Amino acid sequence: MNIMILGSGGREYSIGRMLEKDEAVAKLYFAPGNGATSRLGENLSIKDYDELAQFALDNSIDLTIVGPEAPLVDGVVNIFKAKGLTIFGPSKEAARLEGSKVYMKNFLAKYNIPTARYIETDHIETAFKFIETLPVPVVVKADGLCAGKGVIIAMNHDEAKKAVSEMLSGKSFGDAGKNVIVEEFLDGYELSMFAICDGKDYILLPAAQDHKRLLDGDEGPNTGGMGAYAPTPLVDDTLYQKVKDRIIRPTLDGMQAEGAPFEGVLFIGIMVVNGEPITLEFNVRFGDPECEILMPLMQTPASELFYKAATSQLDSLHVSFSKQFAVGVVMASRDYPCKGSTPAEIVVDDIVHDEIAQNTHIAYAGVSEEEGILYATGGRILVCIGLGDSIKEARDRAYLLCGQVHFSGKKLRTDIAYQAL
Ligand code: AMP
Ligand code: GLY
Numbered sequence: 001m002n003i004m005i006l007g008s009g010g011r012e013y014s015i016g017r018m019l020e021k022d023e024a025v026a027k028l029y030f031a032p033g034n035g036a037t038s039r040l041g042e043n044l045s046i047k048d049y050d051e052l053a054q055f056a057l058d059n060s061i062d063l064t065i066v067g068p069e070a071p072l073v074d075g076v077v078n079i080f081k082a083k084g085l086t087i088f089g090p091s092k093e094a095a096r097l098e099g100s101k102v103y104m105k106n107f108l109a110k111y112n113i114p115t116a117r118y119i120e121t122d123h124i125e126t127a128f129k130f131i132e133t134l135p136v137p138v139v140v141k142a143d144g145l146c147a148g149k150g151v152i153i154a155m156n157h158d159e160a161k162k163a164v165s166e167m168l169s170g171k172s173f174g175d176a177g178k179n180v181i182v183e184e185f186l187d188g189y190e191l192s193m194f195a196i197c198d199g200k201d202y203i204l205l206p207a208a209q210d211h212k213r214l215l216d217g218d219e220g221p222n223t224g225g226m227g228a229y230a231p232t233p234l235v236d237d238t239l240y241q242k243v244k245d246r247i248i249r250p251t252l253d254g255m256q257a258e259g260a261p262f263e264g265v266l267f268i269g270i271m272v273v274n275g276e277p278i279t280l281e282f283n284v285r286f287g288d289p290e291c292e293i294l295m296p297l298m299q300t301p302a303s304e305l306f307y308k309a310a311t312s313q314l315d316s317l318h319v320s321f322s323k324q325f326a327v328g329v330v331m332a333s334r335d336y337p338c339k340g341s342t343p344a345e346i347v348v349d350d351i352v353h354d355e356i357a358q359n360t361h362i363a364y365a366g367v368s369e370e371e372g373i374l375y376a377t378g379g380r381i382l383v384c385i386g387l388g389d390s391i392k393e394a395r396d397r398a399y400l401l402c403g404q405v406h407f408s409g410k411k412l413r414t415d416i417a418y419q420a421l
Helices: 009-020 049-058 069-074 074-083 101-110 124-133 157-168 237-257 288-299 302-310 356-357 391-404
Strands: 002-007 025-033 062-064 118-121 139-140 151-154 180-184 189-199 200-204 213-215 219-222 227-230 260-273 278-281 325-332 359-363 369-370 373-376 380-388
Touching: 002 009, 002 049, 009 025, 009 288, 009 359, 009 380, 049 074, 062 074, 062 302, 062 391, 069 074, 074 373, 101 118, 101 180, 101 278, 118 124, 118 369, 124 157, 124 180, 124 359, 139 157, 151 157, 157 180, 189 288, 189 302, 200 237, 227 288, 237 260, 237 278, 260 302, 288 325, 288 380, 325 391, 356 359, 356 391, 359 391, 380 391
Parallel strands: 002 025, 002 062
Antiparallel strands: 118 180, 139 151, 139 180, 189 200, 189 260, 213 219, 227 325, 260 278, 325 380, 359 380, 369 373
16 A cells, blocks of 8 residues: 655654554655654655645555644545545545634534533624623633634633634734634543544544643643643543543534534544533544554554545454553753744664663654754654553653653653643
8 A cells, every 4th residue: 555644743753653564555655744754755845735636646645644634624635535536534524623613613512512601703792791601711712723822711801801802803813713712611631532533433542631731730831732641541431431422423423414424533622520521622633742642552554544444444443452551752842832943953862771662762743854864943843652551651661762862952841641640
């Protein structure tokens, strides 16, 4: 099989890493990939989706896997499918579950899927009135894609009103904020759950926890994620079953009824409140860094899983997962989450201890390559992943690996997986 992966992050690297080890895979391409994916396959500099689809036709690509949300929301899947290509990811219509929070919330309400009480509006007075009825904090969300920054947790009513005004005026997020969601604050613990879907069937992966804040103790600004671990002991069989029955099944059935069957990764952001799972949001792709820790737990060949998902054959697939735990610690550049670091050489010391070497690896993200040397180019640079028979063992190994990786300005959290220990 020839496979193409769209994207350039650690998420795409980690999918590629699994496929590179997969006997069924002949050739791997990344578009655009990063400085380290070129070690797993060939990087392509084609950006235009029509040109990418033509490349896939010309080079007998059997399967394309889409990593990030932007090409999905833009409709890359529709473009590929129109040319008869096999591609794993939701259509433009189904990707609205992430592309528009208003669409997502209205969908949840229509199909009685648990979510925070809310209104959607483009009318300032309506928003203000609803804010007055809510206890504090109040959550205000911009409708469109805002690179993870479109959610404001306002500590009082005035702050919530200010956030609404700035969104509706276009000041804070441009057109993405022309519609807003105002919703009640949910107090509980957060989970990330991932279902690989083929439109009607799905495979649920072990539940993960992300660490969105930049600093230890969940302090500092929000980021794309500074580390993750899975499976989390905070989920038992009862909770998995509730998520399946109350969220995933009605979502797949509902999307079919809407004429937009959901194929791809359904990423469910969940808040567990008094033992009940409430949907915070959907994303239509793998989380990053969650993907980096879930991929190594998968024992079924990745090519088979993604191909069957892309061709509506999940009902004939049995997926097995490793009994191990995985912990991933993100190393970011000095200026993350603001961009603009100068490139810094990455040095990884040899790991001489076999057990550590066999149970750790790096997923590379913000890196470039020159003459065999990798350089940190800014943002999230890489993820150090540790596997183990307990979360503690996996975490100790991940941090041991972190100690072997050096680049100027490296920044990391020291408390990943603290919730589980
Ligand atoms: P979202 O992009 O909707 O997932 O929101 C980003 C983050 O904001 C979530 O991961 C939560 O930590 C937080 N958040 C969003 N909505 C709520 C809510 N209704 N109650 C509490 N926290 C929330
Ligand atoms: N780690 C969260 C995300 O990918 O959105």
